[in-house]
Amino acid sequence: MDWTGRRLEVEVGPVAHGGHCVARYEGRVVFVRHALPGEVVFAEVTEDPGRGFCRADAVEVKSAAPGRVRPPCPLAAPELGTARCGGCDWQHADETTQRELKGAVVTEQLQRIAGLNHPVTVQALPGGPLRWRGRVRLAVGRDGRVGFRAHRSHRVVPVQDCPITVEGTLDAVVDRRWTATSEVEVTRDADEQVHVTAHRRDRDRRGGRAPRSKPVPHRIAGADTAHETAAGRAWRVAPHGFWQVHRHAGDVFSAVVNRMAAAPEGGVAWDLYGGVGLFAAGLAEQVGSAGSVLLVESSRRAVKDAQANLADLPQVEFRAQTVESALSTPGARPDVVVLDPPRKGAGREVVEAIGVHRPQRIVHVACDPAALARDVALFAEQGYRLADLEAFDAFPMTHHVECIALLERDE
CATH class of the missing domain: 3.30.66 (Viral Topoisomerase I)
Structure with missing residues (x-):
């Protein structure tokens, strides 16, 4: 039976990855948007694929959770039904609740996919939940x-x-x-x-x-060029190329990556999926003029920008190629590897290629908790343990969360 359009009274269960919560009705799982754990809502089914689950929107709240607030954007309000914008997931939750929900998602993904019991607290970035996206x-x-x-x-x-x-x-x-x-x-x-x-x-x-x-x-x-600032440097980048969408993310993330990387003076560091050189700049300062940094990025425009941005750091080598191809002839063995892969994660091929060279530390920057958990599990197969993880609400009002993980090799 197709439940599309049907209204269901449900008690909302835990948050799930993707901007919704889980409820159950007549033995089926209902993924409910615009709801919060613990609420009782009337949910209208928006999509029924005909299997053991369906998708729904909370169109009326019978019993509200303490963290519920009025959405600041009228296009996110549940009463607008199908006219609702799909960009934001959590405008109906206050700031603290949003971060708690995201922390619960990262914690659950690490436990379910990587088998780790690692509770995660999500930190706020400066500037508040509105007017952050550039x-x-x-x-x-x-x-x-x-x-x-x-x-x-x-x-x-x-x-x-x-x-x-x-x-x-x-x-x-x-x-x-x-x-x-x-x-x-x-x-x-x-x-x-x-x-x-x-x-x-x-x-x-x-x-x-x-x-x-x-x-x-x-x-x-x-x-043709946008001007940005981060990590005490001025950057010239492609207007719509790779740069953090949150105006304060560059400063915060570069500081955390630098602390976790702790590249030794005179050492070797790799910056994979290096973009315009944000993390490579910090690594270059750590290894100094006697060390070396390899930046790998598939976008030729990004590499060109990185070369211009880091012209004062001759210890940085630039390669405009995919990470997979670069790791087939990587050069000097690294002391530390920083990687900031796309949303799907690094994947087995890249993880195993890094593992062959046995860096002492790996700093993994991830914007998807499921992809991060998969990569953490793959690195565990290579002898690495999760030593530290910091999570940030770099995308307030949405379900997205940024994580920076430190993986260390077991001796």
Whole structure:
């Protein structure tokens, strides 16, 4: 039986990875968004795949949890039903509750996937839960207005503002009409310059879409380079390239990575998935002029920016290639490895290649707790234990959380 559209009165259970909580009804699991553990809610089923679970939204709260608050954005309010923006998961929870929920998710993933009992406390970044995001990508609806997609949908919910973006970031894009079904990237850098790029498909000479596999970027505003600051340095980076979306994340993360890495003077360090060189800068200062740092990054533009940003640090070697290919001919054995892989994690091939070279310490930066847990389990097979972990609410109002883990080799 398809439960889509059906309203269920459920008692909400624990939080789960992905921005929802778990409830049960007539023997089936119900993943409920816009609810909190311990609440009793009326949940409307939004998706029923026909298996042992379905997805639902809490549309009415019968018994509220202590951490519930009124969402600061009207597009996140449960009473708006299907008009709801899918970008934020936890606007109905206060700051402390959000961090507790995220800590519970990381703890559960480490226990379930890696078999570790390691309770996690999530720390706040400076600036509070609103107006922290300096980089954002918006979709364009059929009416040419920008907005964000509804949860698990291609439908675009138009916006005039977004309270988690830095104030004024969207002013340049919300009042104009764009090519339907394109996407618009907006970055407000440390100099408060706004960079806008539209991604759309070009038209061929007959007026139809050109046969391209990917949309073509068209710069609308700003320059080819954005200016950022972090770790006591000024950075010139691609406007929409790799940089932390939270304005304070660069300073905090680089300090934690430096402390965990503790690269020895004259030693060797690797910075894998190194981006524009944020972590390599700290590693280079630790090893000094007699040491060496290998930065590996597949984006040629990012490597070019890294070379310019770290021109004063000749001990850094740059490789514009995938981590997998770089590790096949890595060079000197490292004392410490820092890796900041994409959301899916490093994976077995990379973990085993690092393990062959037996660095004493590995610092793993992760934005997905499940991927982190999988990698921690793989590193355990290589003889590494989880020695420390710090988690940060780098994406307030969403279910995302950033973790920095220190892995040490058992002697």
